[in-house]
Amino acid sequence: SQTIHQWPATLVQPVGSPLSLECTVEGTSNPNLYWYRQAAGRGLQLLFYSVGIGQISSEVPQNLSASRPQDRQFILSSKKLLLSDSGFYLCAWRPQGYEQYFGPGTRLTVT
Amino acid sequence: QKEVEQNSGPLSVPEGAIASLNCTYSDRVSQSFFWYRQYSGKSPELIMSIYSNGDKEDGRFTAQLNKASQYVSLLIRDSQPSDSATYLCALPRGPGGYQKVTFGIGTKLQVIP
Numbered sequence: 001s002q003t004i005h006q007w008p009a010t011l012v013q014p015v016g017s018p019l020s021l022e023c024t025v026e027g028t029s030n031p032n033l034y035w036y037r038q039a040a041g042r043g044l045q046l047l048f049y050s051v052g053i054g055q056i057s058s059e060v061p062q063n064l065s066a067s068r069p070q071d072r073q074f075i076l077s078s079k080k081l082l083l084s085d086s087g088f089y090l091c092a093w094r095p096q097g098y099e100q101y102f103g104p105g106t107r108l109t110v111t
Numbered sequence: 112q113k114e115v116e117q118n119s120g121p122l123s124v125p126e127g128a129i130a131s132l133n134c135t136y137s138d139r140v141s142q143s144f145f146w147y148r149q150y151s152g153k154s155p156e157l158i159m160s161i162y163s164n165g166d167k168e169d170g171r172f173t174a175q176l177n178k179a180s181q182y183v184s185l186l187i188r189d190s191q192p193s194d195s196a197t198y199l200c201a202l203p204r205g206p207g208g209y210q211k212v213t214f215g216i217g218t219k220l221q222v223i224p
Contacts, residue, residue: 042216043214043215043217044199049210059211090155099212100157102154103154
C-alpha cells in the first residue's frame, strides 16, 4: 500500500532563517505531488505541484521554492523565512484518479 | 464568484441527528467532487468521492450531487461526537487532466453529546 511521509512534524524557526521540509511517498512510482499551506483559520492554498522529477509548477509568487530531486521525494524550501510563512504545510499525492491524499503535515511557527 | 463555496459554520447538531453540509461550485463542467474530513490539528482525510448526479452512500455518510443546481452536499446520519471536525468540499480543476484540486474553506461541524 502507498504511504506518504513528512518531516519534521513541527518546527519553530526565527525570521530570516532557512527552511527545508521533506515529503516522500512509498509504494508507488511517478506520482503527482503537491505542497499546500493552511494558515490559521484559512483554507488550503496550493503552493507547488510536480508531475515528475525536476518538473515544478508554482501557483503563487512568494519566497518559497520547491524541488523534486527523486521520483518520490518533494522538498519545500526557503532561504529566508517571514512571519507570514507560519502555517500548516501539507504534502499530497495523486494516484490514478483525481483524488489527492495528504501526508501528516508539518506545523511551522516563525518567530 | 469563488470556485467552491462553503459556509464556515460552525454547524452544531445534537448527537444522533442528521448533519447536512453544503457546497456550491461555479464550474459547470465539473464532473468529480470530493469530501474531506479534517480533525483539529490533523491533515485532511478523503471520505467520499462522487462522480455522477444523485446520491452515493457509504455507511453513515451520503454524498448528494445536483449538477443542474451546481450543488453538492454531505449528509451524516446518526451524528456522533467523533464526527466533530471541519469538512472540506473539493473538485478537480485546470487543463491537462485536472492536475489540481480546488478546496472550499470548510464547514466546522460540532456534534453535541
